[in-house]
Amino acid sequence: MVRTYSSSEIKIQIKDFNLLEVSSGKKKFLKDFFSDKATVIMFICNHCPYVKHINSELVRLSKDFIPKGISFLAINSNDANKYPEDSPENMKKVHSQLGYLFPYFFDETQEVAKYYCAKCTPEFFIFSGKGDLCYHGQLDDSRPGNEKPVTGCDVRNVLKKILKGKNINQTFKLSYGCNIKWKT
Incomplete structure (x- = not known):
């Protein structure tokens, strides 16, 4: 695992893509899951210990905020040929086992990660209902082994506001985790 930091040079609008949504096994447009209140786009994957560390909080966050009209979308952009644990089949298993309430998309071409300049897992982007970036960065200060509790406070605070x-105001709080596994 290579510790990788998120980019601090992000100035983007939310954008639609057509990706494989693993629980249904069908390609779907991301825009069909956007909310007119706010949309949280999370770059995650199955094998990353940083993501495994926060998975329970991802489920809690979605349980707390989806009923309030905020949407959550998870995207895995890793090269599944080099990292078979991150294949769509295994993504579907993780989606079911963990009880994700949000769609989990596979970015096979990695075009979504490139558009959003995502560099690590986990990495979070929160967009207003108008599609403007409000927040980019980490879930909270907790990381595997640092003894800080997983609260989701950075994402929670933005969503509450x-x-x-x-x-x-566009807020950035550096995230770090495993690097996205780019195709060569």
């Missing part, structure tokens, strides 16, 4: 109708 959005729900209260507060203006959100």
Whole structure:
């Protein structure tokens, strides 16, 4: 595992892509899952210990905020040929085993990760209902072995502000985890 930091040079709008959604086994447009309140796009994968460390909080977050109209989308952009644990078949198993309430997409061409300039897993992007980037970065300060509790506080705080109708200045909080496994 190579510790990789997220980019701090992100200025993007939410964008639609057509990707394999693993629980259904069908290609679907991301825009069909966007919310008019806020959309959280998470770059995750199956094998990364940083993602495994926060998986329970991802489920809690989605349980807390999906009923309030915020959507969550998870995207795995890793090269599944080099990392078979991150294959669509295994993604489907993880989706079911962990009880993800959100769609889990496979970015086979890696075009989505390139568009969003995602560099690591986990890495979070929160967009307003208008499609403007509000937040980019980490879930919280917890990492495997650092003894800090997994709370999701950085993402939670932004989502709470959005729900209260507060203006959100674009916020960035450096994330780090495993590097996205790029195709060569």
